[in-house]
Amino acid sequence: MEMIERPVEKVFPNGDVYYGDYLDALPHGRGKYTWSDGTVYEGEWEEGKMTGKGCIVWPSGFKYEGDFSGGYLHGCGTFTASDGSAYHGAWMMNFQHGAGRKQYSSSDIYEGQWKEGVREGNGKYIWNSGNTYIGTWKSGKMSGRGVMKWINGDLFYGFWLDGLRHGSGFYMFADGGYYLGTWTRGLKDGRGKFYPAGSKHPSLKRWSIFEGYDGSCNAKLPHASSMSLEESMDSEPGIKRSLSEKLSIGSLLRTSDQTSHWASSDKDRILRDLARELSSQDISCKSCDSNDDQCELQGGSSVVFEREYMQGVLIRERIRKSAGKLHNTKQQNKFSAKEVKRSQCIKIFRGNRSHCLMLNLQLGIRYTVGKITPVPAREVRSADFCKEARIKMNFPRKGSQITPPHCSIDFHWKDYCPMVFRNLREMFKLDAADYMMSICGDDGLRELSSPGKSGSIFYLSHDDRFVIKTLRKSEVKVLLKMLHRYYEHVQKHENTLITKFFGLHSITLKGGRKVRFVVMGNMFYTELRIHRRYDLKGSSEGRFTNPENISENITLKDLDLAYEFYMDRSLRESLFEQILLDCMFLESQQIIDYSLLLGLHFRAPENLKPLLEPQDTTTQNDENKPAVDASLGELPVPPTGLLLVTHEPSSVNTAPGPHIRGSTLKAYSAGDREVDLLLPGTGRLRVQLGVNMPAQANRKLPEGDSTEVELFEVYDVVLYLGIIDILQDYSMRKKIEHAYKSMQYDPRTISAVDPELYSRRFINFLERVFPDP
16 A cells, blocks of 8 residues: 655755655655745645646746646646736646636736637637727637727628638728628728718628628727737746756646636637627618618618729729619619629639539538438448438528528539448547538638549548548449448458548539539548658559659659658557558459558657757847747657657547547557557647557668758658548459550559559558568
């Protein structure tokens, strides 16, 4: 039985003093530690680490009181700076992270969500001048949808980007005038309509979804005079160093069970403030109750200024005066709106800017998931894979008894094998509500350029969890043909590296054109930045990228790969065991042309350079000497590289995602135990097959003379990988392609080969990429 020693005082050779409880010669229980520089911590300890409730005070006047875990500020607590600023709320690994409230030295106040020390999420900011912003934040700046109200009575409701008005919105002046339009980086850009004070204006109820207008306003935003925790620490020499030394950065973490008063109800309150701010304004046309953007104006005269701006410069203006009703009748307006919307959708579709397709896709998925979710869960049957197992629905633009009206064009929706994909989503622990919010939420989808030659349209959900890709008819046939075996394979092998499919749909537009979509998990859904992407097939003919086109966002190919990756022995064995199983399955389905999509996160050596250089902590920061670079996003740590630690479920970042189903891997270097990856500034990451896999990247020496110089030849990397593009079978077309290319190139180097040779070559190539340590 462990016995805690009675409180005693111990003086260390370096001048530090500890008084409190001990366990096996380590502080454990309650105690007070005083460093030689005057820093004092008093509170709870666990095996030599500050863990539990406590208070730490720095000589500079900085003070933190609250929860600790493994030596980090972690949980709920209050941080008070010497300049009078104070933060109270959630913490994670020395960063404000979660919900909290901060009052700055300037008397500005922010309450809302934080992420790694910066404002991110929903929040409310009140400047000392009285100006108020309520809405979404990203990277410490107003980004997304929000409302800004100035002390003079002006109000803007719309979209923001990096602290500037960007996108659709409306601006209401204190005198009652309105401007409806769009902004680009804070400047009016495009067409808009200005309604002077006293004139009739249309209903703005539908502007909550921002449809159908261009225009803007150039009111100047106030500057947010505030500092983040990192900036506050930069202003005080030695604070970062003392945190690094005294908060035991390399220690293990435990998620605090302490709950603060910042519950979900407080987040909802911030959103209610947004709605209340708008509802307090008179934003509807008093003369009518029309839902049309261009309602009829009755009685008196009305003046409307139709303007067009280019980057803030007024280039065109037309004044429209009317007595009684406007010149355009309601019927004319309806016809005009119909023609504009229709032409825009066709133009967008033909130009591959598929806004209307995106809207149709969201409407269809929302309907399908909502229809299938209430059905009691059950095992799939053979009938669930047949041709008749499909949901079909018409979506007229005006709506119907079971479908809502929408601003796109009429379309016909088809959902393939809904019960099968529902079970696949549940198999991967995807909640139906989260799935719909991710794809069908107000933030919409982002269109990506195709990384391959297929010409497919790619969408990415706003939270990066899902990729949606358009398919050819032949690919849909292959997927439906192999779906039963795919389901069995995924069910049997939870660590499969094969693409995770979550839905298969098609949209038929007026005129008979059909577009087919598949929803997949995004393998690069991670909080770590992906620095390099490779698409590896194992073939060499044409598998390279023009050096002039290489950038961080380009997906490189086989011949561009300049690294070999050395992994823990057990991790490598697990990887190739699953690759072999997956390739056997694809071979049995006569599939070729698949590839390993590999993403690399580098722990760049250049980030470690400042840690190896002596720092003069006695010199004060001034305007001519920049503070420590806060862009590193983490406190200084010893350059020990990647660290595998014993798996502790309560301490791991297990946010729901497409890869949550895979089991935690065991590592040979950790005694064949399940392990987590401990990264400074990120914390624990669960090591799964294809996710958060640590490795050492050795750069292969270039052949012959080369002007390329790389300072480092060995990197610590985190790998993300999976097998993609599995919908190409060895059809007659591919057999002809193989015969034709074999006459021009070495048959062993081309992509179109029979499935058995393809899988064998694929595995042999990957064994060279991931050599046996």
